[in-house]
Amino acid sequence: MCLFFRWLAPIGICASLDIGLSNWALEYVTVSLYTMAKSSSILFIVAFSLLLRLERWRTSLGVEAAFIASGLFLFTWQSSQLDFTGLLLVELAASCTGIRWTVSQLVMQRDEHAVRNPLDMVAHVQPWMFIPIIPLVVFFEGPQLSYETVFYYKGVEAPFQVLLLACIGGLLAFCMELSEYLLLVNTSGITLNIFGIVKEITTLLLAHMINKDKLTYMNSMGLVLCFTGMLIHAFTRRRQSNEKERKRTHLPKKADDSTHMLLEAEDMDA
Template sequence: MIELPTSIDWKLAVPIGVCTALDIMLSNMSLFYITVTFYTIVKSGGNVWNLLFSISLGHQRPSWPLVAVIVLISSGIGLASYGSAHFVLHGFVLVLAASVIGTLRWVLTQSLLQSMEDNYGAPRNKVLAVVYYVSPASALGLLPIALFTEASDYTSSRFLLDLQLLMMSLFFIFISGCLAFVLIFIEISLVKKTSALSLGIAGSFKDVTQVLLAVFIFGDELIAINVFGLVVATCGVLFYTFTHSKQSSDV
């Protein structure tokens, strides 16, 4: 694997890794205080930050259709989740920070991919190279936090003292790691082929699905405004697909 120039490594790869660690930490911490539905509402606003960061770094040209898409999706998901949110200030601050940092992470990833494209001798498989370059900073960013918050529980945990439970835990950790790697690989591939904003828009389908699963699994009730919100969010995604395909055909 060819080494990145030091300037690119410290300006992009390391910040992406740190943003990844902070996104995971803040998102998980917020769920101690807020519901999954409220988490979904705040996270859906990440498309707004995504658009702002993409425009600021020159990845997107500002346009009214893009603004309309973001407003449709964000307001739609908010309406779809209306009535079931329980506001807790510190939980809100945590998930809002995670939303901002998480979207910055993907916009910086797009910048890194473009820098590797322009860099002489860039590796052929750029997606795998991005995972390789940002993983150390991500791991080093999470390790101190994990040790500080949970180290005292490790020595007395039955999952560590019982060999059978330990092996089972390691197996599930390995499977989870493989699934996480595949997910990140696919997400970076999508950013490479389209843009960070496209990834955020596509993720809105996940938010809509999350609300629907809450209905079928946890018995959450949907009122008329919730159904209307789902329709609005879906229309926003379809409108973005239409405008993006039209722009691609005009190029």
Template sequence: MPIGPALYASQILPCSLALAGDIGLSNVSFKFISLSLYTMLKTSSLVFVLLFGLLFRLEKFHIRLVLIVVVMSGSVMMMVKKPPTASDQNYNPLGILMVLAAAMMSGLRWAFTQLLLKHNEYTRNSISTIFFVSPAMCGALLVFGFLIEGWSNFTQSQIWDDKGVATTIMLMIFPGFLAFMMTLCEFKLLTVAQVITLSIAGIGKEVLTIALSSVIFGDTLSLINCLGLVLTFVTILWYNYFRYHENHNEYTKLETDEVELRKL
């Protein structure tokens, strides 16, 4: 049975628009600020993930969870902090505002996505969620792209001459395929874990990427970066211990309730 327009507009469309807002605002912000500042500001998405998770009752409030999020946000900023260069446009207010808006959209879209996966009969698995969410997201990004960049910037880009048509198309398709597989894995994770777990897993990926880039490619890390790496790793362990302890308590409570029911 096809999904009704009212249900699509009330549940699917908000998720699509939040996803488009996250991607679009993030990409446009690079015209105004440096990559290092973008990465630092985008860590605030963890705070928004927690905020919307609590707002939509996807997370239970706990002071330790709040502390974990605050400490991890600070440690990630330390981990990616780079000294500014003369070419950096580090403090453009418009760029900063765009990144913060993208971070808010990121928290909102993950909350919407988990709600779809758990409570919408049409989007109970990863594939069906992508199937319903993608069209409106693509349409919103297409309109956003036309308004910001225009069609001529795409068709007359220098890359078509430098790389050729076939190579340029492959350069678009291959990253798109990787993004699709990543999204598929993320949506699958949301069916079995809390929304904030996904965000922290993403930060764990950043820790591994920075550590390997230092070992393999010889990237220089400052003392602040190293302290941030260590603190982020410790905070990830703290979060895992918190989740383990929380799940253990819930399991124990269920066992106790079951014993009490048998006595009755």
């Protein structure tokens, strides 16, 4: 019960606020500015990971975060319209992202309160997502909700079309969340966020190709910086994995319990 309220509740509430604040911010800012500002989420994840001792500070960690954040900033340079309210909402959403994934990593990887099954995480987190969303729906959309607006359709097939679209969207969201937790239990929140950046870059590239937007030299430099940061992260993770495997290989068969505990602690920090 302590796990449910102390750790899982913040995950669900922050996930809900992340989605709600992000959608709200898009009323004030363009997609490019949203992507640029939301890129700061990796900095929040790094900060909270260090605070919760999920990561140990190393130079490569700061370098890869700086490369990726700077790259996304340049990738969307001069393609946005600044609005302070929208920017504030995006940064609040980014901070919620940082809390959400670092606490999720803590819950799924720490032995004393591990929930390693992604389906269990989804089942425990989803109920908490209703708590902050319902007041926002009532406050912003309550006056517009009525019997006519909710249940009135122009054609007989319209309700089935809406239901089909809702089911497809819900299925995609469920699969995405399941894959995110599956990735998180085996890696870290930082790695998960970096894979998410690939999605953001793909979205912006498609926008450039479909909408015929020009990709400037500055945007290209930003793309290079992003991939450089990702390569640094991949190389660092690979090196850490090889070092841990080497330690296990050279570990004597009758190693004492303290040595095993030390290796487990290093796994948690990596």
